[in-house]
Amino acid sequence: MNTEAVLFDLDGTLVDSLPLIVRTYRHVFKEMDIPWGNDDVVKMIGLPLKDIGRRFVGEAAPAFEERYQYYYHRDHDLYTRLFPGTLEMLESLKSQGIRLGIVTSKGKPGTTRTAAFTRLDAYMDVMITAHDVARHKPDPEPILTALATLHAQAERTIFIGDSSYDILTGKNAGCLTLGVAWGLDSRTELEKLSPDGILASWEELQEYL
Incomplete structure (x- = not known):
């Protein structure tokens, strides 16, 4: 394929953070x-927090978001781990000259942390x-924004995610x-x-490059 770039969802794909999010x-x-x-x-994980807040509390969504951010950042370091082999996989891609990026519905403060x-x-x-786009997954704007920044072509880019929203976005x-x-949605749901x-391990990614 002569891959130029590989883009990843964050939670449930690179990072085992579902326990933190549910907690x-x-x-x-x-x-x-x-x-x-x-x-x-769980079915709404993968959407922006503000949309989830509106779904459950309507106009009280700002208070919902504020409480979420407090507990998320309080417990973040205790319940956030990379999935096995993630850094090694990224190191391998970098050594092949492939540009890398994260495309997530998480806000900028949480993503940065x-x-x-x-x-x-x-x-x-x-x-x-x-925080970087007006339209969110499954709209393609987040990926297209990343591609523009990387000067990469969609047809030479791989997008990897764990949810139905990710598959549709890619x-x-x-x-x-x-x-x-290993993420949010089962293999059956993704199929x-x-x-x-569908990757069963990071080692299988090499087959698609």
Whole structure:
């Protein structure tokens, strides 16, 4: 394929942060007396926080976001870990001259903190967050913004994510789109959207470059 760039979703793809995210939502729901439905919440992970807040509390979304940010940052370092082999995979891609980026629906403060804490920021040429675009996943704008920054072509770029939103975003942007088998959505759910492949480990990525 002669790959120019590889773009990654963050949570559930590079970073094992689902326990942190669910724990944070539980705190917020309890404080704001919102009935907890685990499936309802998990299905919305991957959307911008402000959209999730509007879904559950309407006009009180700013208070929802404020509480979320407090608990998220308080517990971040205790519950944030890279998936095994992630830094080694990024090192390999860099050694091949491939440009790298993160495209996430997480806000800029959370993305910056996670990238610094896990050392992902040392490998990334671009990081596009919810604060950098007007339209969010599954709209292609986040990926297209990253491609413009990297001066890379969509048809020579791979986008990798763990959720249905990610698969749709990559396909909408015209990238070769891969799912991962260790994230939010199951392999069965991802396969329904016909990605170009689903990785069972980072070692399999080399086959698509």
